[in-house]
Amino acid sequence: MGQVEEDFNKEDINLENILIKTVDLTKTYIVGEIEVHALKSVNISIEKGEFVAIMGASGSGKSTLMNLLGCLDMPSSGDYFLDGIHTSKLPQNEYAHIRNQKIGFVFQGFNLLSRTTALENVELPLMYDRLEKVKNHRKQAEEALRKVGLGDRMHHIPSQLSGGQQQRVALARALVNEPALILADEPTGNLDSVTSVEVFNLFQKLNDEGITIVMVTHERDFAAFAKRIIEMRDGRVIRDAPIKDRLNAEEELKRAVAEAEIAE
Amino acid sequence: MKAKIILKVATKSIMKSRMRSLLTALGIIIGVAAVIVMVAIGDGAQKKVEEQIASLGSNLIIITPGASNSGGVNRGSGTFNRFTFEDIDKIKNEATLIKGVSPIVGSGGQVIGGVGNWFTRIQGVSPDYLDIRQWPLESGEFFTERDEMARAKVCVLGSEIVKNLFPNDDPVGQQVRIRSVPFKVIGVLKEKGQSAVGTSQDDIILAPSKTVGDRLSGDHLHLNSIQVSALSNSKIPATIAELKSIMRESHKLNPGEEDDFTIRDQSDLSEAATETSRILTILLASVAGVSLVVGGIGIMNIMLVSVTERTREIGIRLSVGARASDILVQFLTEATVLSLTGGLIGVAFSFLMVYVLNHYTDQTAYIKPQIIMIAFGFAGAIGIFFGFYPARKASLLNPIDALRYE
Numbered sequence: 001m002g003q004v005e006e007d008f009n010k011e012d013i014n015l016e017n018i019l020i021k022t023v024d025l026t027k028t029y030i031v032g033e034i035e036v037h038a039l040k041s042v043n044i045s046i047e048k049g050e051f052v053a054i055m056g057a058s059g060s061g062k063s064t065l066m067n068l069l070g071c072l073d074m075p076s077s078g079d080y081f082l083d084g085i086h087t088s089k090l091p092q093n094e095y096a097h098i099r100n101q102k103i104g105f106v107f108q109g110f111n112l113l114s115r116t117t118a119l120e121n122v123e124l125p126l127m128y129d130r131l132e133k134v135k136n137h138r139k140q141a142e143e144a145l146r147k148v149g150l151g152d153r154m155h156h157i158p159s160q161l162s163g164g165q166q167q168r169v170a171l172a173r174a175l176v177n178e179p180a181l182i183l184a185d186e187p188t189g190n191l192d193s194v195t196s197v198e199v200f201n202l203f204q205k206l207n208d209e210g211i212t213i214v215m216v217t218h219e220r221d222f223a224a225f226a227k228r229i230i231e232m233r234d235g236r237v238i239r240d241a242p243i244k245d246r247l248n249a250e251e252e253l254k255r256a257v258a259e260a261e262i263a264e
Numbered sequence: 265m266k267a268k269i270i271l272k273v274a275t276k277s278i279m280k281s282r283m284r285s286l287l288t289a290l291g292i293i294i295g296v297a298a299v300i301v302m303v304a305i306g307d308g309a310q311k312k313v314e315e316q317i318a319s320l321g322s323n324l325i326i327i328t329p330g331a332s333n334s335g336g337v338n339r340g341s342g343t344f345n346r347f348t349f350e351d352i353d354k355i356k357n358e359a360t361l362i363k364g365v366s367p368i369v370g371s372g373g374q375v376i377g378g379v380g381n382w383f384t385r386i387q388g389v390s391p392d393y394l395d396i397r398q399w400p401l402e403s404g405e406f407f408t409e410r411d412e413m414a415r416a417k418v419c420v421l422g423s424e425i426v427k428n429l430f431p432n433d434d435p436v437g438q439q440v441r442i443r444s445v446p447f448k449v450i451g452v453l454k455e456k457g458q459s460a461v462g463t464s465q466d467d468i469i470l471a472p473s474k475t476v477g478d479r480l481s482g483d484h485l486h487l488n489s490i491q492v493s494a495l496s497n498s499k500i501p502a503t504i505a506e507l508k509s510i511m512r513e514s515h516k517l518n519p520g521e522e523d524d525f526t527i528r529d530q531s532d533l534s535e536a537a538t539e540t541s542r543i544l545t546i547l548l549a550s551v552a553g554v555s556l557v558v559g560g561i562g563i564m565n566i567m568l569v570s571v572t573e574r575t576r577e578i579g580i581r582l583s584v585g586a587r588a589s590d591i592l593v594q595f596l597t598e599a600t601v602l603s604l605t606g607g608l609i610g611v612a613f614s615f616l617m618v619y620v621l622n623h624y625t626d627q628t629a630y631i632k633p634q635i636i637m638i639a640f641g642f643a644g645a646i647g648i649f650f651g652f653y654p655a656r657k658a659s660l661l662n663p664i665d666a667l668r669y670e
Binding site: 070093 | 269275276280523576577579580581582583584585586587588589590663664
């Protein structure tokens with residue numbers, strides 16, 4: 001940890017509040033005989049309670065970064081500290097444990113188990129919790145579903161739910177283990193704009209409660225719901241700045257509904 | 265993860281596609297049922313053969329006076345008879361593997377009674393004799409231990425005697441004179457037919473051995489031979505060994521001294537028959553076993569398809585914190601539950617088939633409890649064996665690729 005503290009001190013960052021810290025994070029894929037440098041020495045740090053949008057064109061390395069941040073993949077070199085844990089030094093098997101304990105994923109395609117009720121989908125992470133923090137899986141899952149406004153849809157299976165509802169189930173699943181970080185990969189990519197705003201409304205509310213959210217998106221309009229934007233190109237961070245004119249999803253939602261009424 | 269949860273997840277996955285699961289398990293169902301039914305048919309045949317041999321007296325052990333060898337001159341079998349009632353008592357008291365023992369005291373003689381007279385064999389035996397020879401009575405009753413002790417002058421007639429002396433009326437209760445000694449007929453033997461060498465086994469009169477010894481044969485001390493029935497066919501060699509040591513002790517033979525008796529059984533015959541039916545059983549079981557293995561391959565096939573189909577599910581599970589080992593265990597459990605359920609249904613099915621066989625055909629099938637365990641265990645082992653490869657394939661999936669899989 002000494003090395004880390006040194007680094008943090010060097011950059012003058014409050015260690016207490018740091019959730020994500022990457023040091024020269026690099027990922028190189030070898031495809032045949034060609035080396036593909038997906039990430040080149042990425043250094044970012046994200047504090048607790050932030051809402052970060054990672055932007056970039058396809059091939060910019062944003063998905064690779066997302067996979068590394070989500071402990072779904074290991075970096076080729078560099079260090080990644082998540083909530084004080086130096087993950088790059090851990091054996092692969094520990095990655096599953098970190099995913100379970102520290103991270104909640106929200107995917108573009110929802111990735112819910114089909115023919116499985118919303119409640120059971122949300123219970124899934126609790127099943128793999130080796131520490132068994134939560135005794136009553138059902139109660140915890142019900143709570144998470146209520147939090148995303150699906151208290152009345154608990155026993156529906158994904159095919160009986162709308163896209164927005166499915167994404168909210170996925171969000172409840174991400175929340176159920178009380179993770180330090182929510183990682184969202186194009187969370188509204190499969191949703192229409194009104195439903196997307198609804199989802200961002202939920203994200204903002206959760207963020208207001210103190211949950212850290214890191215989201216990958218390629219739509220600048222949606223990135224404006226975040227507090228900070230990290231832009232990437234060719235495997236490097238090219239811009240990292242706070243968002244000035246942050247959109248409030250609740251207001252946007254009201255406007256969208258009003259517009260829809262006028263249109264009718 | 266707890267075993268309960270693992271089982272629940274596996275059962276749920278199986279129930280999600282019932283039709284496919286049933287079809288997958290069908291191979292195991294048929295395999296297990298086939299193994300059990302085939303072995304049951306084999307065992308039934310073996311049992312039938314054993315019963316037939318037993319009715320011939322396959323449990324029968326005959327002790328005859330052996331060759332005595334004095335001064336290097338072998339005087340042949342039966343030349344030196346030292347069998348006495350004491351031998352019988354000793355066998356009765358000490359042998360643990362026998363069902364019954366009977367002395368044979370033989371004598372031939374003229375019998376007068378009924379419509380005329382007849383020359384026949386008169387055999388003195390014990391009350392155990394009918395059981396030893398598996399020889400039922402046609403009518404009346406057999407003499408008892410008490411008749412034996414009292415040297416009662418009672419006898420039981422073979423069907424040949426009845427045919428010749430009492431062609432029209434029931435001999436039971438009537439009197440016959442055997443070598444001028446009056447005997448009361450108390451029973452009639454069922455017809456047994458010709459013996460292996462072609463002589464009629466029914467041309468005989470049975471009487472208590474001590475009565476025959478005292479009143480008819482003149483030599484009231486010695487026995488012609490001893491017949492014993494072993495408790496079971498499989499224990500015959502042990503029984504023979506036991507009888508041998510009892511007889512040696514009874515005859516006070518020193519170690520190294522040759523036996524003065526010979527013990528024989530029908531093992532050659534029963535061995536051949538048992539071997540034949542055993543080979544039949546093995547043959548049937550192997551054919552059925554092949555179908556069980558084919559069933560296992562069916563499970564592997566479907567599990568492989570299932571792993572591919574559920575790649576995304578695996579990705580989801582990995583992303584929420586499942587370890588590779590969790591995935592391995594999940595799919596392995598699924599395959600095992602599938603095959604064990606198939607095994608269970610197969611066992612039930614085999615009972616049904618054996619019932620039908622036994623009630624509607626003349627085939628006898630007999631299910632040994634251990635074959636159920638073997639078939640069931642084999643089904644489980646097949647599930648694990650053929651489920652392992654797909655499960656391992658599932659567990660080796662990379663979470664990113666699995667999540668992206670369309």
